[in-house]
Amino acid sequence: xxxxxxxxxxxxxKTVVEKIPFDISRSVIYRDPELPGFGLRVGKTSKSYFxxxxxxxxxxxxxxxxxxxxxxxxxxxxxxxxLLEMSQGKNPCQKDDVALAExxxxxxxEDYIGSRSLKATTLHDDEHIKTKDFASWLKKPxxxxxxxxIERKHADLGKKSHARANNAMRVLRAVFNYAIAKYEDxxxxxxxxxxxxxxxxxxxxxxxxxxxxxxxxxxQLGAWINGVLDLPNTVxxxxxxxxxxxxxxxxxxxxRKSEAAKLAWSDIDLAGKSVTVKDTKNHDDHTLPxxxxxxxxxxxxxxxxxxDFLFPGTANxxxxxxxxxxxxxxxxxxxxxxxxxxxxxxxxxxxxxxxxPAYALKRLLNHRMTNDVTAGYIIADPExxxxxMERICKFMLEKAGLTxxxxxxxxxxxxxxxxxxxxxxxx
Numbered sequence: 001x002x003x004x005x006x007x008x009x010x011x012x013x014k015t016v017v018e019k020i021p022f023d024i025s026r027s028v029i030y031r032d033p034e035l036p037g038f039g040l041r042v043g044k045t046s047k048s049y050f051x052x053x054x055x056x057x058x059x060x061x062x063x064x065x066x067x068x069x070x071x072x073x074x075x076x077x078x079x080x081x082x083l084l085e086m087s088q089g090k091n092p093c094q095k096d097d098v099a100l101a102e103x104x105x106x107x108x109x110e111d112y113i114g115s116r117s118l119k120a121t122t123l124h125d126d127e128h129i130k131t132k133d134f135a136s137w138l139k140k141p142x143x144x145x146x147x148x149x150i151e152r153k154h155a156d157l158g159k160k161s162h163a164r165a166n167n168a169m170r171v172l173r174a175v176f177n178y179a180i181a182k183y184e185d186x187x188x189x190x191x192x193x194x195x196x197x198x199x200x201x202x203x204x205x206x207x208x209x210x211x212x213x214x215x216x217x218x219x220q221l222g223a224w225i226n227g228v229l230d231l232p233n234t235v236x237x238x239x240x241x242x243x244x245x246x247x248x249x250x251x252x253x254x255x256r257k258s259e260a261a262k263l264a265w266s267d268i269d270l271a272g273k274s275v276t277v278k279d280t281k282n283h284d285d286h287t288l289p290x291x292x293x294x295x296x297x298x299x300x301x302x303x304x305x306x307x308d309f310l311f312p313g314t315a316n317x318x319x320x321x322x323x324x325x326x327x328x329x330x331x332x333x334x335x336x337x338x339x340x341x342x343x344x345x346x347x348x349x350x351x352x353x354x355x356x357p358a359y360a361l362k363r364l365l366n367h368r369m370t371n372d373v374t375a376g377y378i379i380a381d382p383e384x385x386x387x388x389m390e391r392i393c394k395f396m397l398e399k400a401g402l403t404x405x406x407x408x409x410x411x412x413x414x415x416x417x418x419x420x421x422x423x424x425x426x427x
Contacts, residue, residue, distance in 0.1 A: 009033045012040055012072045017047065038079040040067070048184060049075035053086040062092040066181045069115075103183055103191065105145065105175075106130070106138035112178040119279075121258070126171055133157060133168040142179055143192065147199035154200060162207035169206075173197035216251075216346045218353075218399065220336050225251070225400040227334040229410045235329050243326040245301050246311045250340060252294055252393055254347030254365055256281065257340040261320045263310045268298060274382060277366075286366040289386035291393035296408040350395055356388045364388065 010016055012032045020030065020042055031039040037053045041063075049070055052061040062082055064075050082092050109130045113123065130138070134153075137145065150169070157165035176195040183191040200206050216224050228247050232240040249260050259277045267276050273295050277286040290298070298310070305312055311320040323340075331337050344365070351361055363385055397407050 012038070012049075012076070014072055017067050017072055020047065022047075032076070035076055035079060037083055038076060046181075049079070051079040051082045051092075053083055055086050055091050056089055060086065060091060063184050066184070068181045103142050103179070104138065105134060105140055105142050108142045108175050108179045109134075109138075111182060112175045115178065115182075119281075125167075129168045129171050133164075134172065142176075145196055147196040150196045150199050151203070151205065154205065158207055163209050166207050166209060169197055169200060214339065214342050214345070215349050216336060216338055216342060218350075220334075221346070221350075221396060222399040222401060223334045224330070224336050224338070225396060225402075227330045227336070229400075229407070230333075231326060231330065234333065235326060237326070239320075240326065241304065242311050242320065243323045245297055246320055246323065247327075247330075247343070248297060249294065249310075250343040251347060252291065252396065253288055253389075254344045254351075255288075256344060259286075261311060263319075264308045265302065265310065266308070268310070270295060270299060270302070273386075280366055284366065287382040288364070289382055289389050291390045291404075293393050293397065293404050293407050297411055300411055347392065351388065351392050354388075354391055354395060356391070360385060360388050 008028070008030050010020075010030045010032070011034060012030065017040060020040070022044055023042055027041055027043045029039055029041055037051050039050055039052070041048050041050055047067040049064040049067065049072075050061055051064060052059065054060070064070060064078050064082075067075075070078070085092055109126075113126055113130075118126070137153075150172075154165050154169050157168055173195060176192070176197055180192045180195060225248075228244055228251075231244040246260060249255065249263075250257065253260070253275070255277060259280060262279065263275065263277070267278065269275070273290045273292075275288050275290055277288075280286050301310060309319045313319045313321050327338070327340075348361060348365055351364060356364075394404070397404060400407070402410070
């Protein structure tokens with residue numbers, strides 16, 4: 001049972017802290033009875049953990065940080081560390097009053113990026129935005145960035161690219177939100193109160209970006225699949241079969257290009273006919289059943305390559321990086337222009353056309369359903385996706401005029417050509 005909030009001595013747990021209401025009239029202190037000196041200060045808009053004690057006869061209070069950034073457990077650990085230092089006569093408050101001029105845009109970016117667990121690509125993008133789009137602001141104190149400056153910078157960036165301007169401002173908005181929660185004075189009050197990037201929302205000046213709708217159309221699908229299957233027979237390149245299988249895996253699973261490119265054999269369960277992607281965009285493992293056509297393809301691929309990766313790269317890369325030359329050949333042979341992400345859109349478009357249930361569609365693409373209460377009750381079972389995966393595969397192969405057996409046979413022709421080419425190259 002949750003204690004009443006009039007009682008200012010409360011065991012601070014995540015549930016309790018989340019349920020404590022903000023107080024619009026005054027600051028309220030809640031002290032944890034299990035760790036003397038550890039507590040929570042609740043104000044109009046913020047909740048901050050603190051630790052207090054006596055150092056050389058003087059009372060000292062040290063702000064640990066916002067409840068947004070710290071869990072009660074992590075704040076309690078930090079409180080114990082600070083209390084130990086205080087017992088040794090160290091004053092933890094000497095560096096609390098950070099000069100506003102020291103909190104520059106560069107520092108806010110660095111602290112924001114350092115606080116997150118980012119994928120390499122996201123880290124690279126955020127660093128690029130910091131050093132390119134906001135280079136002239138990096139030495140400015142963050143409190144000097146005004147709403148008018150935001151509006152002008154957004155318009156200026158938009159002269160080169162609307163999408164880039166929007167993305168840069170979304171990252172900056174996140175940096176400001178972090179700074180508002182992170183930087184506090186010695187009393188636990190926020191150094192920043194307003195995110196200036198909100199000006200773009202309030203004035204509706206975000207650039208309107210049309211979502212890409214490019215897919216391989218149903219009437220093009222057959223020609224495209226046959227063009228990909230024929231790639232090792234028409235392109236005399238050592239990596240033609242690798243590119244072929246990579247493109248087929250993308251088209252028949254809907255995986256993102258980087259997810260498929262980095263697949264290792266340890267991610268493949270040929271006996272169980274499944275693949276597990278561990279480094280996904282939303283950080284959740286994604287397991288998909290494999291249709292028989294792809295299982296056969298991967299069995300042949302296992303015989304054809306050595307090493308850890310399904311799709312090995314050049315001497316400078318462990319896995320495949322850039323198949324644009326082979327994609328250009330397919331486009332020339334079929335007159336179908338496509339991108340790698342088009343294959344993901346094509347996969348889910350085909351799935352939707354087959355009336356596969358909405359929840360299954362989201363599972364197929366590994367999209368989170370955090371705002372759907374009903375979805376939270378559904379226990380994800382990859383085997384429930386096996387029948388939809390087979391239906392999608394069958395539909396796509398039928399567009400190419402092929403049964404599963406015929407498609408597998410075409411894979412064999414390609415591999416035999418590849419093996420013969422390798423023999424000729426060796427000779």
